Amino acid sequence: MNDSPHTERIQRSLEGLLAPEELRALQAEIVRDDELRAAYVEQLWLHAQLKARRDDLKAVFDENALETPVREKSPRWRFAAPALAAAACVVLGLGAWFWLQNGRNVAVLAQAENCKWAGSELPTAQNSKLGRGRLALVEGIATLRFESGATVTMEAPTTLDILDKMHCRLIEGTVTAEVPEPAHGFTIDTPDIQVVDLGTKFGVTTASTGNSQVRVFEGEVKIGGLEGSGEGEFKHLTEGKGIHVGSSVPAPGQETTRDTVLREEGGWTAITTQFGRGKDAYVRRMDEKLPHGSDPLILVKHTELEVGRKNERRAIVTFDVSQIDLTQIKEAQLVLDPEPSGIGFSALVPDSRFAVIGLLDDSTDTWSEDDLVWKNLPASDDAGPRADQTRRLAEFWLPRGSSSTPLTIRGDTLAEFARADRNGLLSFLIVRETGETDHSGLAHGFASKEHPTARPPTLRLRMR
Numbered sequence: 001m002n003d004s005p006h007t008e009r010i011q012r013s014l015e016g017l018l019a020p021e022e023l024r025a026l027q028a029e030i031v032r033d034d035e036l037r038a039a040y041v042e043q044l045w046l047h048a049q050l051k052a053r054r055d056d057l058k059a060v061f062d063e064n065a066l067e068t069p070v071r072e073k074s075p076r077w078r079f080a081a082p083a084l085a086a087a088a089c090v091v092l093g094l095g096a097w098f099w100l101q102n103g104r105n106v107a108v109l110a111q112a113e114n115c116k117w118a119g120s121e122l123p124t125a126q127n128s129k130l131g132r133g134r135l136a137l138v139e140g141i142a143t144l145r146f147e148s149g150a151t152v153t154m155e156a157p158t159t160l161d162i163l164d165k166m167h168c169r170l171i172e173g174t175v176t177a178e179v180p181e182p183a184h185g186f187t188i189d190t191p192d193i194q195v196v197d198l199g200t201k202f203g204v205t206t207a208s209t210g211n212s213q214v215r216v217f218e219g220e221v222k223i224g225g226l227e228g229s230g231e232g233e234f235k236h237l238t239e240g241k242g243i244h245v246g247s248s249v250p251a252p253g254q255e256t257t258r259d260t261v262l263r264e265e266g267g268w269t270a271i272t273t274q275f276g277r278g279k280d281a282y283v284r285r286m287d288e289k290l291p292h293g294s295d296p297l298i299l300v301k302h303t304e305l306e307v308g309r310k311n312e313r314r315a316i317v318t319f320d321v322s323q324i325d326l327t328q329i330k331e332a333q334l335v336l337d338p339e340p341s342g343i344g345f346s347a348l349v350p351d352s353r354f355a356v357i358g359l360l361d362d363s364t365d366t367w368s369e370d371d372l373v374w375k376n377l378p379a380s381d382d383a384g385p386r387a388d389q390t391r392r393l394a395e396f397w398l399p400r401g402s403s404s405t406p407l408t409i410r411g412d413t414l415a416e417f418a419r420a421d422r423n424g425l426l427s428f429l430i431v432r433e434t435g436e437t438d439h440s441g442l443a444h445g446f447a448s449k450e451h452p453t454a455r456p457p458t459l460r461l462r463m464r
């Protein structure tokens with residue numbers, strides 16, 4: 001039982017026994033005091049569990065134990081002794097029951113940076129003690145410190161099951177783990193594989209498109225469950241090595257039709273890269289002969305580190321606006337749907353700024369998804385977009401651990417650029433302008449027109 005000096009006040013508030021002025025005072029203290037806030041969340045969770053599982057608690061008690069004869073004392077103690085015995089049984093029984101059922105004190109939520117949670121079974125206030133159960137982080141970065149000494153950092157959006165002090169299961173998303181020597185053997189399961197630490201720092205990610213990746217930053221890990229391996233067989237990865245499991249190719253027949261322009265309420269028209277001559281792709285510096293026009297994600301990455309320059313990525317999207325009277329455009333918006341890329345780690349990249357850059361020369365709109373690579377990306381050279389052939393139209397930011405909520409990029413310059421078009425095609429480069437602290441930093445992903453479920457790049461236009 002929590003021995004915080006505030007425990008009694010918290011419990012009385014949950015039972016509705018505090019006077020209004022006492023409740024307001026407690027609420028104000030909870031806002032100001034991190035320790036009190038963590039204690040309140042823990043008690044609130046325990047209170048909810050008791051209410052939800054009250055029928056299960058019958059098995060905890062032995063009703064006959066409460067009928068044991070008590071030696072005759074004063075009238076007051078004649079009634080108090082059975083009550084005290086019952087209270088002791090309740091405390092001991094509930095303590096044992098919750099310990100066995102939930103594995104209390106398996107981990108602590110040591111840090112929560114700009115976090116939003118949804119669907120979690122465990123407390124989500126910073127410094128909360130965590131037992132067995134699920135954490136579902138939809139925004140931000142959270143760090144868990146396990147009793148074994150292992151530290152696991154979750155990057156949103158991530159769903160993680162805590163199993164015990166040496167074991168967790170990554171359902172979806174990205175985590176990095178730092179494991180000191182006493183906790184060697186700490187294990188992270190994914191739907192496909194099992195990653196066992198041999199020391200000391202590694203990352204695991206499982207993306208919505210089926211991509212999974214393991215990257216070893218320091219030390220060594222072993223991986224089980226790989227396709228083609230026997231039971232109990234493991235593949236060893238050492239520092240600087242990684243492995244990719246799964247496929248990024250969508251299942252056949254999942255692409256949607258390409259023959260409509262969507263009319264929305266409020267006079268808006270939505271055109272995706274699926275429509276007409278629309279297209280989207282990305283290029284990677286090292287891929288001289290490998291186009292990425294049919295991938296489910298368009299990837300963007302920038303680094304100023306020499307060792308990581310080969311992994312620099314830029315994206316391009318083109319919209320077919322030939323059915324629109326562009327002179328009548330009043331407003332324009334570009335909508336992108338961020339998706340976990342399964343490549344790199346958000347913890348190694350600061351809050352990132354991106355630029356949307358319009359291509360001025362109509363002849364550059366004729367690029368092809370089938371043969372687009374780094375060296376022939378329109379209006380670009382090795383250093384970046386060419387100033388004489390492009391115009392910087394807008395920028396947007398993605399914080400570390402940001403959610404998958406669609407981004408809407410607005411600005412008068414977008415509408416001006418659209419009104420000036422003469423060939424019915426509008427093309428934009430999307431580049432990240434923020435670098436990274438390690439070459440294993442995140443490659444940001446956005447849904448392409450080949451993504452099986454998410455919205456493709458969309459241009460929204462509102463007419464006069």
